[in-house]
Structures are given as C-alpha cells and as structure tokens.
Amino acid sequence: MSGALAVVLLGLTTGCSDPTNPQAQSRSPQALSLHLYQKPKRFSPLDPPSGPDQQIMTLIFDNLLTIDDSYAYSPRLAARWQVAEDRITFHLRQGLKWSDGKPFSSKDVLFTYELLADATSGSAMAGKLAAATFEAPDDHTFVINLTRPNAGFLGLIAGPYAFILPEHVLGREPVDKIANSAFFTHPTVGMGPYTFVRHKTDQYVELAANPHYRKPIAIPAIFLKPIGSDAATAQLGTGELDLVQVSPTDLRTVEAFEGVTVTAKPSPGFVRLAINQSGRSDPRVRRAILHAIDRKALIANILAGRGRVQNSSFVTPWALPGGLDEYAYDPAKAKTLLTEAGWTAGETMTLSWIPGQRDRDAAATVVQAALSAVGMTVELKPVQAAELLQSYDRRTFDLALFGGGGYAVDPSSSAAILSCAAFYPKGGNVGDFCDPSLDALTAQADARTDQDRRAELYQQAAIKDNAQVPYAWLYNPDILWAAGPRLRGFKASGDPATGFWNADEWSLAG
Numbered sequence: 001m002s003g004a005l006a007v008v009l010l011g012l013t014t015g016c017s018d019p020t021n022p023q024a025q026s027r028s029p030q031a032l033s034l035h036l037y038q039k040p041k042r043f044s045p046l047d048p049p050s051g052p053d054q055q056i057m058t059l060i061f062d063n064l065l066t067i068d069d070s071y072a073y074s075p076r077l078a079a080r081w082q083v084a085e086d087r088i089t090f091h092l093r094q095g096l097k098w099s100d101g102k103p104f105s106s107k108d109v110l111f112t113y114e115l116l117a118d119a120t121s122g123s124a125m126a127g128k129l130a131a132a133t134f135e136a137p138d139d140h141t142f143v144i145n146l147t148r149p150n151a152g153f154l155g156l157i158a159g160p161y162a163f164i165l166p167e168h169v170l171g172r173e174p175v176d177k178i179a180n181s182a183f184f185t186h187p188t189v190g191m192g193p194y195t196f197v198r199h200k201t202d203q204y205v206e207l208a209a210n211p212h213y214r215k216p217i218a219i220p221a222i223f224l225k226p227i228g229s230d231a232a233t234a235q236l237g238t239g240e241l242d243l244v245q246v247s248p249t250d251l252r253t254v255e256a257f258e259g260v261t262v263t264a265k266p267s268p269g270f271v272r273l274a275i276n277q278s279g280r281s282d283p284r285v286r287r288a289i290l291h292a293i294d295r296k297a298l299i300a301n302i303l304a305g306r307g308r309v310q311n312s313s314f315v316t317p318w319a320l321p322g323g324l325d326e327y328a329y330d331p332a333k334a335k336t337l338l339t340e341a342g343w344t345a346g347e348t349m350t351l352s353w354i355p356g357q358r359d360r361d362a363a364a365t366v367v368q369a370a371l372s373a374v375g376m377t378v379e380l381k382p383v384q385a386a387e388l389l390q391s392y393d394r395r396t397f398d399l400a401l402f403g404g405g406g407y408a409v410d411p412s413s414s415a416a417i418l419s420c421a422a423f424y425p426k427g428g429n430v431g432d433f434c435d436p437s438l439d440a441l442t443a444q445a446d447a448r449t450d451q452d453r454r455a456e457l458y459q460q461a462a463i464k465d466n467a468q469v470p471y472a473w474l475y476n477p478d479i480l481w482a483a484g485p486r487l488r489g490f491k492a493s494g495d496p497a498t499g500f501w502n503a504d505e506w507s508l509a510g
Helices: 022-026 051-060 106-117 153-157 229-238 248-255 283-292 295-302 331-340 358-373 385-394 436-446 451-468
Strands: 005-009 032-036 065-067 073-075 078-083 087-092 132-138 141-146 194-200 204-209 221-225 243-246 261-266 271-275 307-309 348-353 377-382 399-402 471-483
Touching: 032 051, 032 221, 032 229, 051 194, 051 204, 051 221, 073 078, 087 106, 106 132, 106 141, 194 221, 229 243, 229 248, 243 248, 248 261, 248 358, 248 471, 271 283, 271 358, 283 331, 283 358, 283 451, 283 471, 295 307, 295 358, 295 471, 348 358, 348 385, 358 377, 358 399, 358 471, 385 399, 436 451
Parallel strands: 032 243, 348 377, 348 399
Antiparallel strands: 005 032, 005 221, 065 073, 078 087, 087 141, 132 141, 194 204, 204 221, 243 471, 261 471, 271 399, 271 471, 307 471
C-alpha cells in the first residue's frame, strides 16, 4: 500500500500553550511525530489487512506474538508457546489488565479467535482459521487445535494480525452485526502501549499512553497524521516529524539532516500488480505484462537501486529454487504472448493505486508507458484506500498496484495470497487466482514437520507460482526509516505494517 501517515506523540499538557489544541500539543517537548504511509480507515482486526490501520492497531491492541525486526517470532501477550504437530499451546502473561483496568485472561483470546474464525462476523481471517478449533482450559492458557498439521500456522496469526479484542466490551454484540460496531471507529479499550483518543479524518489519529500497560511507557501520547512522502521528508528536516519512512530518491537529502539516523531493511513483502483474473485468466497475458516492464531499470531509477526484482509470490529464501523464469525485459516477446492469447490491441484497462508514496506513483506511470508500448492501453486511476478495497470486493478493478506483506518468516504466509479458498475479502487473494495443484503442494508442505521436505515441496510450489504469474511482481524494496535525533529505542522493521512493533521501548532524548 502507499501514501503517508504520521504518528505524533502528543505531550498532553506539558509544554503546550493550549492543551486542547492537537497542533500545539504536537509541538510539546514530550510530543513525538512519526511518519505512517497512508490514510487510516478504521481499526478492526476483522477487516482485510490495510497497512496504516495495522500500524495503528499495533499501538492500541496486542497479539499473542509478533514478528520482530529480524523476522523472528517475538512474545507479546503470550510469554511462551509450545508447538506440536496439530496443537499450539500458548502460556499467557499473568497479571495483565486492559486499558480500562479490567483483568485480561484467556477468555478474551478465546472470544477473539472464535470471532475471527466465524465467517458470519465478516472476518477476513475466517479462511485462515477454518481448520482450527480453540479452547481456554484455564485463565492463563490458550490452545489452538488444528484439524490438520500446519507447520506454518504461527506465521498466519503473528502480528500485525489477530489483534486480541476485549470480551467484556464486545461480547454482547451480535456476531452478524459486530463488523459494523462503533468500537472499531473508536476503540476505547485495548492491550497495547497506547490508547485511542480520537481520529480527525484525513488529519491525525491521537493516542495516549496506556496507564495499565504491562510496563511503564516513556512517551505520554501519540498523534498519527496522513501526509505524502514529499511533505514527510520536508517535515523531518524541520523537526516536525521524528520518524519517517522515506523514499529512496530522498535518501541523500535525508542523510544530510543533522542528527537523523537512516536504517535500511529488506522488505518481507513486495510491490506488485494484482490482475483481475475473473475476466482475464490466460497466464500468457500475465507473462506478457512482466516481459513488457523493464523492472531492473525501474528499480535503478525510482528506487535508486534500493531493491530487487521479484519473480515469485514466495519470499522465504529456503522456499525459492534456482532456475525460476526471470521474465527479462522483452517487449517483442510480450507482444507475441499477447497475440497468442488473443489480446485485442488497444483494449483499455485501468490501473488503480493509492497515491502519495513517490516510488509507487512513479511505478504506476512506468507501468502505463510499458504496457501501452506493447498494445495494452492503460488509464491511471489514483484512488483512496476505501475505494480500492471496494473494487477488490466487487471485482471492478483491472490492474491494482500495491505492496507490502510479511512473507519472510514462513512461506505459508505467501500461500495465503494464492489459495483458491482465500479470495478477497475472505483472504488476501486479490486477483482471484486459483490453481488447485499449487494449493495441494502448499498443504502437503505445511502438513510436514521435516524442514527439508517442506522446503522441497515449497520449491515445487514456487516453480508453479513462477510459471502461472498470479501477480505481476515488480520489486522487493528496501524499507528506509529515518529517525530524528530525539527518538530513542526504535528498531526498524522491513514491514511497514509492523513498523511500530517495539513502541513500548521508545523514549525521548532529554
């Protein structure tokens, strides 16, 4: 996904000339401003994943476990867990409280997972959790029973997914109506390091430190503000923002800012074109799209070389075999494939994307020119997040450019965007790609505990994926975070959605 969002830690009243004015609060010595890359919509773990929503939910909710800055599992509400072939047992931290002071227990976890697994709730995770049942044998233990072995299951539920919800707040809401609960636009209770204060649409989200969090929070409040990449870089330079996800083309400018530290992390996801396959199912058309785009030049020019060409939906290194088709830039071959597929020259398609992030804005233009050169007329259609997601749901898009994903920790996470059972909004399969033989391979792989055999099966799946081109993979970017001189304790993640994963460790320089 693209765009920009700023998280600004507000110094409630300290140092503010007007404690009721959020702009004045954001200039407090205790206020910290952080860049987030898109306008948020609302804050519901039931909704299909959306990067800015997940970033905010990371601050106000919590998970059993999350993915840390080295793409390893890190404990959150669960102190530890045990994984058996068809059973995962979580041992929860004891003595925890919700932000309203109510006690937290396994009942909340059970409530959440049963809700997320229930398709009538509108949950986008229902497909992922369909092969599981849940139990809470005591207040501090939560058990997931898998109807079939799944060695990659932890990757499906680790943060920024499966945020735990308060049973004492939502437990009485009808399941078939809960998706529209006002709680998800104003989530008053959570387990995260911060609590929700307010959301001023298109301007900011205000958060305050959670007084009942499991350890003291050093920074008293947060403001989350949607702005574009250019404005974010400028505000980093003036000190109005303290943490920015910067465009590679701004890197030299940002490195010249006094006191700013830049950290680069390879993304665990990738930027891609989703192709609406409900109307275009011929893989030759999808292969032609890849051959039409000079992806190496795109990376060199719009990423300043800070990225890699992607040729698979799988990212985990051990799941990738050698010898995959690299779909080299070859306009003549693209034209031949289109002719073989019966493509009508001049047929118009729209390319939708969320504007505001410089590399993706530029990539949309590059793709338009490249496809037009081989006879595929493309009209650019910048949209906001809600409109793009609606087009996924209604299957009204032609091409959609977006990015992200946390696919590095285990290849089963990539399988979730390919499965025939995961068509949007039930899952992350945006283009409605379906290959039952590929699904069978990933299911066989996840039923194994032998790592070598899992790798062998996933590499077979990657070969099928590479040949079918379910997405037009563009690039795997380096994610560049620039932290201002006041921020202490920030640990950069390559996944923007988990960019604030260790906010409970942050502090401000004196």
